Amino acid sequence: MATKFFIPSVNILGQDSVNEAIKDIKALGFKRALIVTDAPLVKIGLVDKVATKLIDSGVAVFIFDGAQPNPTMGNVESGLAMLNAHECDFVISLGGGSPHDCAKGIALVATNGGSIKDYEGLDVSTRPQMPLVAINTTAGTASEMTRFCIITDESRHIKMAIVDKNTTPILSVNDPELMIEKPAALTAATGMDALTHAIEAYVSIAANPITDACAIKAIELIKANLVDAVEKGDDINAREQMAYAQFLAGMAFNNASLGYVHAMAHQLGGFYDLPHGVCNALLLPHVQTYNAQVVPEKLRDIAKAMGVDVAALNDAEGAKAAIDAIKALSVAVNIPANLTELGVNPEDIPVLAENALKDACGFTNPKQATHAEICEIFTNAL
Helix, strand or coil: CCCCCCCCCEEEECCCHHHHHHHHHHHHCCCEEEEECEHHHHHCCHHHHHHHHHHHCCCEEEEECECCCCCEHHHHHHHHHHHHHCCCCEEEEEECHHHHHHHHHHHHHHHHCCCHHHHCEECCCCCCCCCEEEEECCCCCCCCCCCEEEEEECCCCEEEEEECHHHCCCEEEECHHHCCCCCHHHHHHHHHHHHHHHHHHHHCCCCCHHHHHHHHHHHHHHHHHHHHHHHCCCCHHHHHHHHHHHHHHHHHHHHHCCCHHHHHHHHHHHHHCCCHHHHHHHHHHHHHHHHCCCCHHHHHHHHHHCCCCCCCCCHHHHHHHHHHHHHHHHHHCCCCCCHHHHCCCHHHHHHHHHHHCCCHHHHHCCCCCCHHHHHHHHHHCC
16 A cells, blocks of 8 residues: 655754754745744744844744644634735744644645635645744644644634645754753653654554654654753753654654544643643553553553563563553653643543544544543543
8 A cells, every 4th residue: 555755845953953944945035934933932032033043034024923832723813814914925933833833724724715624634725835934942742844733723622633735844943952941841741742642653553664663763762861851951962862853753643643642632632721742641651551452562662662671571561561661751751640630620521532533633543442432541541
C-alpha cells in the first residue's frame, strides 16, 4: 500500500535558526507579514525581537497577539480580519502550539473562504493556505511542522481536529535560543506532549518504518533531556535536544497520526479550557494500559527507549515497564497527579467520551473502544 509522507519543504533547526529564516523569507520575496502570537510573548519582548529583524530585512510587520492558549474560532476570525485589513501576503506564527494552530486557521480560511469550522476533519480544503512560516518557541506540540490544526468551537465546547495537507507550513524554525528560560511547568507540559506524540504514533495502526524510527529516537531524546530542560531552563543543549525530539515526534505523528490520548485530551481542553500537554500526560499511561491488550510488544520497545532493561521481560512485562516509566517521568517533571486536580467532573465523562469517539485522532488507535471503555479510561485518570 502506498504511503504519503508530509513535512514542510524547508525546516531549520539549531542555534541561530531565526537569522537563517529571515534570509529565506527575504529570498522568497514576501513583503507584508501578519505575525500571529500571544500576549505573554509580546510582554517579554520576544515578538519585538523577531519583528525588528523582519523590519530590518525590508518586511512590513503587523502583530496579532490574540491567540489564546486553546485558540478559538473567534481568534481565527479576528486574526483574519487584521490580515485582510493590512493586505498581508504571508503569515508568521510565533510561539507554541496555540499561535501555530491559530495561524493555520487564519491562513487556511484566507485562501479557501468560509469559516474554519467548514474544514473540520480530514483534507476538507481544496486550496493551499496562504504561505505560513512557523517559528517555534516551545519543545512540544510540533505544530510548526504538521498538518494538524486544533481550534476550539466555543458554541459546542469542543476542539475541532482539522487534519489537512494544506495547513502544512512552507518553513518551520526551531531555534533553542527562543526556548531558554521558559517556565518549568510549560516546559514539562510541552515535553510530555511530545512524548505522547511519539508513543501514540509508534502504536498507531498507520505506523510505518519511517515513523517508527522517528518516534523511538524522539522518546530516547525526551527521556535523556526533559528533566534537565525543566530543572535548568537556561541549559541550551537540553533545549536544543528537546527541539529535535519534538520535531522527530512531529514527523512521526504527522504521518502515522495519533490515538485516544489526543482524542480524549481534546475534549478536556474544549470543555474545561485545560492545558493540552498536561491532559495528555495524565491520560497517556491509562490509554497505554488499554492498548497493552493488543500491542504489548510495541510498548516493550517504548520501555527500552525510555532506558528500561527489557532483556529479561516478556511483552506483557515490558508493556507494564513502559507505563511505569511514563508515570515516573511525569512525576519527575511535576505533572499534576490526576484529572480531579484539574477540576474534571465525573458527571461530565459520558459526554466527554461521546465526543472523543468522534475525534479523528482516535481512528488510528491500535484498539477501537466502546463508549463504556472510554468512560472507564477517563474514570481511571480521575
